[in-house]
Amino acid sequence: MDTWERLKIGTAVTGTALAFLVIHWITDLVFPETYAVKPGYKVADVSELQVDLASLQRSWPAGLSGQGGRANVRDFMSNIEKVSVPRSAETPPAVAAPEPQVDLATLLARADAAKGRQTAQVCTSCHSFDQGQDRIGPSLWGVVGRNVAADKAFTYSSAFAAQTGSWTYQRLDHYLTNPAKAVPGNKMGFAGLRRAEDRANVIAFLRTLSPSPVPLPKVVETSPQSRRSPPGSSG
Template sequence: MDGWERLKFGAAITGVVFLISVLRWTADLVYPETYVTEPAYKIPGVSEPAVDLSALQRSWPAGLSEPGGRAKLRDYMSNIEKVAVPRSAEGPPAVAAPAPQVDLATLLAAADVEKGRQTARVCTSCHTFDQGGQDRIGPSLWGVVGRDVAARETFTYSSVFAAQSGSWTYERLDRYLTNPAKAVPGNKMAFAGLRKAEDRANVIAFLSTLSASPVPFPKAEKPKIAETLQRPRQGSRRPPPGSSG
């Protein structure tokens, strides 16, 4: 094929693409696309459930295998700017209150040592758990609960750890295991942390067993009585003892 033939072939392809683009643009003008928010035909007694776009996105790609899931997600994403957010006559839906935080002592009292042992297996690449165990990339964790930070004489700590004071209390271990990089900035421990409080409690409960004299768990916090129940409301006076109403 010489240069002239290639030029004609390229011009033909360009012309076809241009023609298709013009036809699609003209069709959009003549027949504008409308997004159907409700089924065209409603079966009596059957209500079409509303499509939860965020749920479809969260379940990606598993949700696409459900009947109509792929088509619904594709249609919603391609027409997302045309979707009207439904408004309830009763106002916005109520936001669920956040779950109350459970204190560490309560979590430790209910902790599963065996689950903590299994979770802590990831630590064995850098630490040992046995009494008299050797230091590895990290120090031995035998007796870590209650031990002073950077107290292992056989291990060379980083400068940021050597500058730490105090001991490994249960609360301190919980903060450290949540996010080691944030608890001790600049330390060399390549561990992202445990995000679930229950997982941390299980691991800490397991670490507490690595001692000849385990440190007792802290006591659970007592629920605080509301201040309004401790003192009378403003403007009201309690009758003196012995008075009649």
């Protein structure tokens, strides 16, 4: 068989395939498929489950076995792109409300200094809790309330040397959350304490490292009157 014969056979096969595709396309236009809403006839003494379109579409293919007769399911799946599936009336899952933020004064009032001492043991790799005993980092004795970079016997990094003000409760809480972010460029390799309760316990322990601890911030309590609706408001 020469090349010309092969070309004629290939052309004939290709032409036939194209003709079938065109005929199929024209047939779909003239006789569009329709979804069978209900069976054309009912078999006596046989009851079929109704197809829950929304459920089937969500659980496809796992929900196929429990969805009515095979013909109904087949018709639905063959026309799924043409069917307007009703939305389910199911209640959306409840989203848990975020826990209310507790202010630092309340956390410190509830803090456990003994637990804070245990948590603060990680600090002993670089710091001492004893007065006047510096290590890689300055002593933490009396740190609550003293000025930042106030230890004259210790050489601070340039990042800390540039800091002003004192170690207030709020400042300690902010620093212990993320030291690298609170004082960019400092040399301490501690990642920080993510839980607010842990930070409060540690600060409560650090507060005890002083002959005269700094008073705790006052907890502002909300009175019942302040929670009432203002005069003239509805409800």
